Amino acid sequence: MSSIDIFPRLDRLGLELGAEERQIVASVRDFAQRRVAPGAAERDRTGAFPVEVLRECVELGLHAMKVPAESGGAGADDVTYALVMEAVAEACASTAVVLASSNLTAKVLDAHATAAQRERWLRPYAEGRLGPASFALTEPSCGTDASALRTRATLDGDAWVLDGEKMWITSATHAGLHLVFARTDEAGPRSAEGISAFVVEAGTPGLVVGREEDKMGQRASGTAAVSFDGCRVPAAALVGERGRGYAVALSALGAGRVGIAALSIGLAEAALAEGLAYGTQRRAFGQALTEFQNTQFVLADSRTELDAAWLLTLRAARLLGRGDRASAETSMAKLFASETCARVVDRMVQLHGGYGYSREYAVERIYRDARVTRIYEGTSEAQRIVIAREMLRA
Ligand SMILES: Cc1cc2nc3c(=O)[nH]c(=O)nc-3n(C[C@H](O)[C@H](O)[C@H](O)COP(=O)(O)OP(=O)(O)OC[C@H]3O[C@@H](n4cnc5c(N)ncnc54)[C@H](O)[C@@H]3O)c2cc1C
Structure with a gap:
């Protein structure tokens, strides 16, 4: 999805972004597609850490998004953070997860560090002097x-x-x-x-x-x-x-889960875009794949489930932003978004036929990148434990 496409979709999801947030999201989406996406396949092949890309992310404040400006961070809210994670993950999941773990640590330091610790570690980190x-x-x-x-x-x-x-x-x-x-x-x-x-x-x-x-x-x-x-x-x-x-560790996990939910959505959106493009140009039995009703149903299911994942993720981000207790909601977002990601990406590999199994096509990398979203930042089983525990609280 291009930068231009995202805002009508977000509007229809009921998200009314302010002008400043729109500006941040638009510029990060543009940056992600221009600077992060092009090297993703090569980094996947070599395993090289995205040093240069991260340097540019740091210049944009993407490593310390929720650290207040007075401590050197971007001072963004939880919804903006989720939108940024989604945008970066559409371009490169490795870069996104590096930012996710960095933001998690920065958030913990912001919440728990003393004034002396903030000066010694948080500020230099937020100012980009310490790396991830x-x-x-x-x-x-x-x-x-x-x-x-x-x-x-x-x-x-x-x-x-x-x-x-x-x-x-x-x-x-x-x-x-x-x-x-x-x-x-x-x-x-x-x-x-x-x-x-x-x-x-x-x-x-x-x-x-x-x-x-x-x-x-x-x-x-x-x-x-x-x-x-x-x-x-x-x-x-x-x-x-x-x-x-x-x-201290648990205090940041809600935000961490929302970050990984958004990352999962980013991967799935990237796969869906690949599937749509491929399905439109690939022909079988004299017609484009997208003309088969089966393909249309697969696309429709994927879009529907992805919108549901967006809604759960944005709800969780909004609750966190309001300072509400949101253990169940952040777990639901992470659980549903990562499981949806798996289904959508798998369908898009299937839509590519044999080409989906080739390293030459982006869906192959996305398929591998997606698998871990159900494991880290709490497995799907761990999220279900949290949700059920919240349901059964006296
Ligand atoms: C690529 C990657 C990056 C990571 N990054 C970080 C990081 O930056 N920092 C960090 O601290 N950790 C990180 N992790 C670790 C990650 O959070 C753990 O792998 C994850 O929490 C699962 O723990 P485990 O691997 O020990 O599996 P286990 O806890 O041994 O679980 C194995 C299986 O048993 C299930 N299981 C366990 N307990 C229960 C239960 N009570 N009920 C039902 N099922 C259960 C699990 O859901 C899972 O399916 C990362 C992992 C990966 C793969």
């Missing part, structure tokens, strides 16, 4: 059950000493700072107790970033394990209250 940021929660032995994490942080004089290993950390290979969750105290009755959050700067002795994972899709997002071997950080690197780090 990573959000390091998952470990080799636990992902969904992240509260069972084993990385430890021990207080030694005026420093915390970290030991342990993180896994699947987006942007780890290029991040200038990592937000790391570690156990500082024995677990209480609930294993989430006793976890704390720390800022660890790239280059800190004892911080070792592993080899980049050889992934199915989103291959340019710098995913790697990160290990800590006697890694000393100053006492001032503790973010939020000691022992309350799990709550």
Whole structure:
């Protein structure tokens, strides 16, 4: 969908964007198609991190969208953030997920950092002096059950000493700072107790970033394990209250889910555009594929489900923007958008016939890029757990 096409669609989804938001969304869509999309296939082939593209994203403030302007960020709202994620993901999912994890970390720092921490880490990050940021929660032995994490942080004089290993950390290979969750105290009755959050700067002795994972899709997002071997950080690197780090992590997950819901929609919109273009020009039995009723039904189902995903995602973003509790709504958005993405992308590969299975066609990459949206930022099963829990709350 071009920049021009998006606004009538958004209007019909009931989204009344202000002039400033329209301007941001239009310029990001233009930037994404002009500067991000052209190298996406090559980055997928080589796995090269989008260093230059990210530099331009940083100039536009896309790495710190919800950080207020006084701290160097873009000061955007949740709806604008979702629209930006969607636009970038249409162009390149690897770049989008790097921005998603960076924005997640920036949001946590904005919400929980002290004034001194803001000056030391948030401002330089927001001003583009630190590169992307990573959000390091998952470990080799636990992902969904992240509260069972084993990385430890021990207080030694005026420093915390970290030991342990993180896994699947987006942007780890290029991040200038990592937000790391570690156990500082024995677990209480609930294993989430006793976890704390720390800022660890790239280059800190004892911080070792592993080899980049050889992934199915989103291959340019710098995913790697990160290990800590006697890694000393100053006492001032503790973010939020000691022992309350799990709550710190969860505080940003709603926004994270909306970001991945939007990313999923972006991938699906890109696939649908590819399918429409291909189906219109490819002929079989003397007619274009789009003249078969079966193709029309596939397109109609895809458009309908995608609009539903948009509506759920925009609702969740609006609720977050109002400061409402939105656990169920953000999970519904992420669940439905990522599952819809899978269905739409699969249908568009099918519409391409054998060509959909070839690396020469964008749908093949989109198909691989889409698969992980049902896994990271909480699996589809984890989202269902949240939704049901909210339904059953007394
Ligand atoms: C490309 C990529 C990038 C990532 N980026 C990051 C990142 O930047 N930072 C970060 O911290 N993590 C990141 N992750 C990790 C991601 O969040 C986890 O992989 C995800 O949460 C699932 O955890 P797991 O892999 O340990 O699977 P598990 O938790 O072992 O789950 C395995 C399966 O069991 C199911 N399951 C688990 N518990 C339940 C339950 N209670 N009920 C029903 N089913 C259940 C799951 O849904 C899943 O299907 C990334 C992962 C990938 C693949």
